[in-house]
Amino acid sequence: MSIRMASRELSDASLIARCAAGDDGALASLYDRYGRAAYGLALRIVRDPALAEDAVQEGFLAAWRGAARFDAARAKASTWLLSLVHHKAVDLVRREEARPAQPTADVPEGAAGDDVPGTVLHGFERRRIDAALDRLSTPQREVLVLAYFDGLTQTELADRLGEPLGTIKSRTHTALARLRVLLADEGQTET
């Protein structure tokens, strides 16, 4: 009888439900699935391996604590997890007083992200996102990258780019909406 029980076969949503019930094995499975992506994201934002670990740990613990509130009809589990890690990483970066002047610099030398290519699993997805980002205008791409990967708020972006806050807000909105459409189009032509 095909009743799903082994955690390796469980869906992400089901693993989160098990986290809500206190099953730390389910958290381990989620980490095995998304720990690498989460760490890569955190490292790109905080640019410090130790801080990146903190962000991943805090993000996963936030998921563990709040698992009962996860709503699978609203978001994919991976979206939810990565958004928690992103939030923690941005939080950490904002607490760091001195930010590098060139925020789009690569991760520090010797950090794991330097020489680890995208996994095969993520390779396709990454190329798809690269292509969609390339089709944004340069100012659109700039606000998304500075906001998402460098943790700049809209106000900081306006200062950084020397443009009115209202312009930045509209541009960020348009840029993300356009990226979404481009990714959707891409998906349709792929299938």
Added chain:
Amino acid sequence: MDDRGYTHEELELLVSAYALDALEPDEAAAVAEHLAQCEGCREAFDAALETAALLALHADGAEPPAELRERILTAARATPQEPAVAAAPAVAPLAEAPAPAVAPAAAAVPPERRRRRFREVFTPSRNFAAAFAIAAGLLGVLYLSERSTNDQLRSERDASALVGQVLAAPGAHVVALTGPGGSTGGAVLVSDQHKPVVVADLLPAPPGKIWEVWTIPADGKPVSAALMRGGDQNVVQLPESVPDGTTIAITPEPDDGTQHAAPTGPIALSGGVSNS
């Protein structure tokens, strides 16, 4: 214009930046409050968050230090979860259930402010998913698989709303459905006001088969109550309330588009209903 003096148009424009964690704290709080009340913006936020998460994949994955995994698990074991539940199997009535809302929205606000805001924006509908997660978590049941298409999403949302309504109703409780080995594989959600809802953690039925749900009175023969495909379609409401002592059973039956007179397949899941 909301309490903080933002117009809907202003808030709508900030939803993307909110999904990118790119707002100042006061703006983030205003958007979070707004999302709790505006379904349209809420959907825009869900979409924006999804796109933002794809950006996350643009950052190359990187191998975390091996010890990080154990560090997280050790910390988790020492970390109490945000409460969800009254004693099993009863589910807390809607009005008493704690902290509704979805973490990403909540996460943008400092904890103290967050708690206050939850009370301010509390609405019953926001608790459905939490109530479901409670039941699912208790039982270890798969309820919703990851969404893949809009149609599926809509039906999942309907199912989610249905489950939430039953769990939120007076007298709501959960009866476990177990497999032949005794493992929990589903649940019947019963309340005073709704017909029972069966949630089953079943894979899609084998080729040519469909899962058939039977109600079996204490002293009677099985009556077909519903069909379900399993996999993504794993929630079904029964057509009638069932008296105490009724057994609910699920068997694989020929998928010929009809309900059958009597079960022929082996029991995949079963459990006895009590209404109190």
